[in-house]
Amino acid sequence: MSDLTRRNFIKALGMSGVAASYGCNTVLPQSQPPEISASVFPWDLADEGIENVLDNLQGRAGANSIYMCNLSQSIRPFRGGEYTHNPVRKSYTCEDCHIYWKPDMKHYGKIKPLRTKRDFLAKSDWVEDLTTALRKRKMKSAVELFHAWIDPIRLQEELPDAIQINVFGKPVITHNYKNHVVCHNSPEFQEYAVGLYSDLAANYDLDYIQTCLVPYVLPTKYFVQNLPPDPIEWALVATEKGGCFCNHCVFEAKKKGFDLKEAQKELQVLAKQDKKAIMDSGITAEEYLKQNPVLKRWLDFRCESINNFFHLISSAAKSFNPNIDIRWNHYVRTHSYYSGVDLPSFMNHIDSIRANAFVEHQDNMKLVHDKVKYLENFENVAGDHVHWVAALDIRGKNPAVLEKSAELSSYTGCDGYALSHYGGAQLKNLDAVKRGLQKSKWSKHFK
Ligand SMILES: [Zn+2]
Numbered sequence: 001m002s003d004l005t006r007r008n009f010i011k012a013l014g015m016s017g018v019a020a021s022y023g024c025n026t027v028l029p030q031s032q033p034p035e036i037s038a039s040v041f042p043w044d045l046a047d048e049g050i051e052n053v054l055d056n057l058q059g060r061a062g063a064n065s066i067y068m069c070n071l072s073q074s075i076r077p078f079r080g081g082e083y084t085h086n087p088v089r090k091s092y093t094c095e096d097c098h099i100y101w102k103p104d105m106k107h108y109g110k111i112k113p114l115r116t117k118r119d120f121l122a123k124s125d126w127v128e129d130l131t132t133a134l135r136k137r138k139m140k141s142a143v144e145l146f147h148a149w150i151d152p153i154r155l156q157e158e159l160p161d162a163i164q165i166n167v168f169g170k171p172v173i174t175h176n177y178k179n180h181v182v183c184h185n186s187p188e189f190q191e192y193a194v195g196l197y198s199d200l201a202a203n204y205d206l207d208y209i210q211t212c213l214v215p216y217v218l219p220t221k222y223f224v225q226n227l228p229p230d231p232i233e234w235a236l237v238a239t240e241k242g243g244c245f246c247n248h249c250v251f252e253a254k255k256k257g258f259d260l261k262e263a264q265k266e267l268q269v270l271a272k273q274d275k276k277a278i279m280d281s282g283i284t285a286e287e288y289l290k291q292n293p294v295l296k297r298w299l300d301f302r303c304e305s306i307n308n309f310f311h312l313i314s315s316a317a318k319s320f321n322p323n324i325d326i327r328w329n330h331y332v333r334t335h336s337y338y339s340g341v342d343l344p345s346f347m348n349h350i351d352s353i354r355a356n357a358f359v360e361h362q363d364n365m366k367l368v369h370d371k372v373k374y375l376e377n378f379e380n381v382a383g384d385h386v387h388w389v390a391a392l393d394i395r396g397k398n399p400a401v402l403e404k405s406a407e408l409s410s411y412t413g414c415d416g417y418a419l420s421h422y423g424g425a426q427l428k429n430l431d432a433v434k435r436g437l438q439k440s441k442w443s444k445h446f447k
Pocket residue numbers: 163164165183184185186243244245246247248249250
């Protein structure tokens with residue numbers, strides 16, 4: 001498939017802004033197939049064989065782009081249960097935040113990546129082997145770096161001053177694994193991040209590097225709602241649940257003329273208020289931020305920090321491979337401003353997005369229609385600026401729901417799908433994706 005991203009396509013036409021959006025929707029060559037990406041873990045490949053996995057994903061689900069997850073944590077399948085087609089194991093306990101390629105240590109400084117030590121994985125360079133197999137099939141090859149890039153024990157032992165702290169000086173705890181979370185303004189962590197992106201871009205023939213790195217912690221419920229209420233609740237708890245007020249942040253804020261130490265005092269007063277009374281008053285988040293500009297300044301500073309971080313890693317990767325695509329896995333989904341991702345400015349530092357809105361694992365067709373609305377809204381925000389794919393959860397029990405989602409989501413403006421995760425999916429679900437694609441607006445590509 002063509003490597004033209006939407007952004008490049010607009011550039012090629014010499015168009016920009018709103019005019020380009022309409023032009024782009026109507027003049028994008030209809031012969032262009034969508035990108036159907038899918039995620040795999042290295043043990044899927046080791047246990048089932050790379051060619052077998054690719055036969056399944058390409059043949060049964062129409063995949064033309066594969067990304068392999070690195071730096072994962074916890075037990076897979078993630079929501080419990082057992083693998084259904086893995087011939088070797090029923091589940092897999094990850095080595096915390098390890099990588100599955102052979103790192104080129106010259107790219108790293110104080111923090112070095114941890115490579116898998118398990119024999120059945122350590123004997124291969126999985127990024128190299130998978131990429132070689134994908135190129136033979138003319139498929140895209142990519143790596144995903146998961147939510148945490150450094151394991152929590154090392155973070156505590158080797159980079160204690162890089163742990164995000166909240167308004168009361170306490171360590172922030174992540175929503176998913178209940179771990180500490182790293183501060184993106186830490187120079188040592190930035191050096192490590194630049195190392196990871198440089199290493200991958202310099203040494204592997206990758207189309208994109210995707211990440212779902214935790215920016216700032218959000219309440220879990222925002223991950224499951226399609227059309228959420230006003231974010232006032234999160235505005236009220238942001239300084240307690242999330243960071244950061246560490247010394248690195250104080251230093252970075254000062255450069256921007258923002259006195260974070262002074263702001264922290266004011267924000268502590270706000271954090272101690274009776275939140276229920278404020279909620280009951282019916283005030284919106286927007287009004288609340290207007291009333292408390294110090295909170296708005298702090299939230300903006302977090303977004304600026306994340307923008308700076310992605311600018312660093314993107315610049316590093318592109319210095320080795322100008323064509324590499326920096327992809328953001330938008331798992332934060334709604335109200336991302338409250339987790340440090342201000343999409344309008346953030347999109348200046350990335351090339352593409354995987355829009356996460358998992359609903360297919362729930363046996364509820366209404367959620368598919370809610371999801372379509374979410375994706376249409378996402379297109380309004382991001383469609384003019386980046387190539388984006390809609391995530392489909394292929395681990396559910398009802399293929400009919402998945403099939404319908406694979407049909408309807410195509411009409412939202414997305415440029416394709418991201419199927420997650422292969423290992424936990426029943427193979428009949430891959431067939432359901434294909435049936436959905438055959439009814440989608442891209443049907444002619446999936447005869
Ligand atoms: Zn910090």
